[in-house]
Amino acid sequence: MQKDQSLTKFFEHIRIHCLPNLSIDVVIFGFHDDRLKILLQRFFNSDHFVLLGGYIEKEENLHDSAVRILKERTGLDQIYLEQYYTFGDTDRLKTDLLQKVSRKSGADLPDEFLHSSRTISICYYSLVDYTKVKPMAGPFSMESIWFDIENLPPLLFDHEAMIQKAMQTLQSDLDRKLNGFNLMGETFTMADLQKLYEAVLQKKLVRTNFQRKMLSLGILERLEKQYTGKAHKAPYLYRFRVAR
Amino acid sequence: MQKDQSLTKFFEHIRIHCLPNLSIDVVIFGFHDDRLKILLQRFFNSDHFVLLGGYIEKEENLHDSAVRILKERTGLDQIYLEQYYTFGDTDRLKTDLLQKVSRKSGADLPDEFLHSSRTISICYYSLVDYTKVKPMAGPFSMESIWFDIENLPPLLFDHEAMIQKAMQTLQSDLDRKLNGFNLMGETFTMADLQKLYEAVLQKKLVRTNFQRKMLSLGILERLEKQYTGKAHKAPYLYRFRVAR
DNA sequence: GCAAAAGTGTTCTCCATACACCCATGA
DNA sequence: TCATGGGTGTATGGAGAACACTTTTGC
Numbered sequence: 319m320q321k322d323q324s325l326t327k328f329f330e331h332i333r334i335h336c337l338p339n340l341s342i343d344v345v346i347f348g349f350h351d352d353r354l355k356i357l358l359q360r361f362f363n364s365d366h367f368v369l370l371g372g373y374i375e376k377e378e379n380l381h382d383s384a385v386r387i388l389k390e391r392t393g394l395d396q397i398y399l400e401q402y403y404t405f406g407d408t409d410r411l412k413t414d415l416l417q418k419v420s421r422k423s424g425a426d427l428p429d430e431f432l433h434s435s436r437t438i439s440i441c442y443y444s445l446v447d448y449t450k451v452k453p454m455a456g457p458f459s460m461e462s463i464w465f466d467i468e469n470l471p472p473l474l475f476d477h478e479a480m481i482q483k484a485m486q487t488l489q490s491d492l493d494r495k496l497n498g499f500n501l502m503g504e505t506f507t508m509a510d511l512q513k514l515y516e517a518v519l520q521k522k523l524v525r526t527n528f529q530r531k532m533l534s535l536g537i538l539e540r541l542e543k544q545y546t547g548k549a550h551k552a553p554y555l556y557r558f559r560v561a562r
Numbered sequence: 563m564q565k566d567q568s569l570t571k572f573f574e575h576i577r578i579h580c581l582p583n584l585s586i587d588v589v590i591f592g593f594h595d596d597r598l599k600i601l602l603q604r605f606f607n608s609d610h611f612v613l614l615g616g617y618i619e620k621e622e623n624l625h626d627s628a629v630r631i632l633k634e635r636t637g638l639d640q641i642y643l644e645q646y647y648t649f650g651d652t653d654r655l656k657t658d659l660l661q662k663v664s665r666k667s668g669a670d671l672p673d674e675f676l677h678s679s680r681t682i683s684i685c686y687y688s689l690v691d692y693t694k695v696k697p698m699a700g701p702f703s704m705e706s707i708w709f710d711i712e713n714l715p716p717l718l719f720d721h722e723a724m725i726q727k728a729m730q731t732l733q734s735d736l737d738r739k740l741n742g743f744n745l746m747g748e749t750f751t752m753a754d755l756q757k758l759y760e761a762v763l764q765k766k767l768v769r770t771n772f773q774r775k776m777l778s779l780g781i782l783e784r785l786e787k788q789y790t791g792k793a794h795k796a797p798y799l800y801r802f803r804v805a806r
Numbered sequence: 807g808c809a810a811a812a813g814t815g816t817t818c819t820c821c822a823t824a825c826a827c828c829c830a831t832g833a
Numbered sequence: 834t835c836a837t838g839g840g841t842g843t844a845t846g847g848a849g850a851a852c853a854c855t856t857t858t859g860c
Binding site for chain 1: 581582585618620621622623624645647648649650651652671680682684735
């Protein structure tokens, strides 16, 4: 494996072209099987995971940087991204745990990681259409995996706190910014939408009132009925009316 | 004037002890004469102003850094601080304007400013008791002045956008976090409090309903009446009931 | 007593909740 | 015709808006 060499090259590239002491991490939310999911990448070959992230090029706007990182790793364009917090505690990298994990997994981490200098991370959360994401490998990992928000694997650094704060932000943004729609596909039933809201807010909602509330927003376009072959009334499909 | 020399020393100190490419800026809100105010510092001897800010020491937590900067410049301890956004566009320093202002004012700015490298600024807003602030001089300025939010002076960099976003954040935080109280003194009348809310939300509120709403929160303690000598009913004084 | 401001009571509307009811579908 | 889920109607309660009313104060 020439992992070592390519990683060294990677870090050299970062050192030359990117801002020191800074990184971007992105909490990528998706929705599938009635559950809210987060896309994480395995940290080398360990049993720990981390958020997708990257570094900021010297001549690149912050937001553009987050967009680029996401595009590189998910193949997605036109992504919904929201900056929500910047994490900068001196002990946020938890290097003790990092070294333990690295030893245990036999990963041959470069010094840049094991004794990494202080890094401040600007965090974004992103809402994506789960079905459209094609996870791609990153420099620290061969695989990216979707995890249930309820059932996350062990995480490195302060990425658990990042996810928690992203979740809180999403919850309080959901009604105000109506951005939950970015998690859905092109068309969907009212039941789908309700399940999404329930997954984000982590509580049950009353079906009939939810329907009225959504319709009263005036942003849904009712399409034809969806006949599923199930023994009950066929639900309407809806689409988001694009603001013009 | 040995401004040049001390500034050079200051920047050398920064280069050694602080993180490169990063800064902190703080929007300091106060309330006086029924108006919402912001504390700004004159940029050298120019007619332009900037937010109070500073740099992050290499071994200092982000929040601690903001606290230190505020304490150095206002003398305040126990300050209400909230991180709200990180600004990082490549053109945010608006160096064209900076150079023009510098030439016009005859300020002899060090190269670090005129051709300053990319800086990403982590922004906080702070709510302080106006009467307790004793503005102190900073490295770039002799004077700090309170300005009406409605009547700000010309600003450098992207500090106008920072203030605007801080204002939006404060407005939407006001009801949810009930942090407006940090802008008031120890005791106050209901009319004082209403004027504060009106200044922040920039709209008139209905007196009678405002009173009921505030009292129903259960966080106000009613004290003795305040006899002002005016020819009308004396209002009660209130104090914030500290959570125990 | 009067004007001005503070405090309280009352009504109305709106929205969220809760729940009853009917409708459509396929077995 | 029955079970299941989808869609609509309706009663209720609480919060906010609007406004009438009373109380207190110093002149």
